[in-house]
Amino acid sequence: MSHELDQLIRNYTIKHDRKIKTICDPLQTYLGISTFAYYSIEDNGSFVIISNFPEQLDFFYSSHLYLNCPYLVHPSLFRSGYALIPLADDQEKVNLSRKLYGIDHFLLMLFRVGNKIEGFFFNAKNPNDQFIDRLDLLSKFVNLKGSYSQYER
């Protein structure tokens, strides 16, 4: 794993683990969503990621899944919207993640704001869980109607 990414995970997701978990607590308590991650990419490549599940984030980077993740690219390539995406293209690694963490898919909410793109990942461990009837609440959780009221499509 690149040293910079390793530092990013250590200095934020791991160091502030307790604070992040507290913020995400209502997701688990009321909606059964156990995993949340936020990332942002600016057009100059500046990158931030934080998650309430550092072990899984560590796995994502130590397995080099970020190298093939099509969503970790230039902001201009996307429109705002929702998607249900697999953890990776590599089925073996998806299987491993499922086995280790019970995670193989994510709901991704993507928003273009100015010169950057922000993504919010949600995961429920129960594979039968639906996100449709929670999209509105999840949008509120990421403050869509506040900070993202001016997002671009």
Next chain:
Amino acid sequence: MSVDLCDLVNRYSIKYDHKIRSICEPLEVHLGIPNFSYYSIEEDGRFVILSNFPEQVEFFCANEMYHSCPYLAHPSLFRSGAALIPVTYDPMQVQQSRKQYGIDHLMLILNCTANKVEGFMFTTKDLNVQTCQNFIPKFDLLNKFGGYFKIEAQELINRALSERYNIKSVRGKAFTAHDPNLILSRFDKTTVSFLRQTSLLSWQEQRCLELYRQGHSAQSTAAVLGLSQRTVEHYLDHIKEKLNCRSKRELLTKG
């Protein structure tokens, strides 16, 4: 059979079938969603429903399925959002709909304001609990389509609303009966708790902001909520502060 509702279907969805189908064409062509219905209910019960699949709506009305449909109720009972719901809450009729039209579920997007609820219903033949995940990437576009449909069908919607169709008189007490376990119920305990815990605003502040965004003045907001005008102004100042807004105008986009 309710003469009123079948009449509504005949006079609008069937009579203007060509126009409605043409508005809905992009749904099928670009998103593969052949069936769409729109409904609106005002707080006094005025009701309109338009569909590009009149046979199915006729089936719904002729079998009086509206009696058991919990979403055909007073606007104040709901919150905005999306849900996968069965076409009817009677399992026998679900089977019949599946057999006759290949449809047993629909995707409902509700858009609520204080005095009106609008429902946008989308369905395909294979829509069910498993396949509804395929709607997620389209969700943003479906919302946009809802706005487009309303603009294009505005004249029809207004005309139908100005007539005598009233869902309150058809459903009686069921019109105001609330089921807190219903998806998109405003009183669903889980939702209320989640929103309380994740919102920067108190419950009362949220209601003030909602009414303010609907164009109510401080005075009329106070009247609706049974508060004094001064209290409402105090709430709005607090909201401005919490949401880091410089003016009340900015409140219309933040929150």
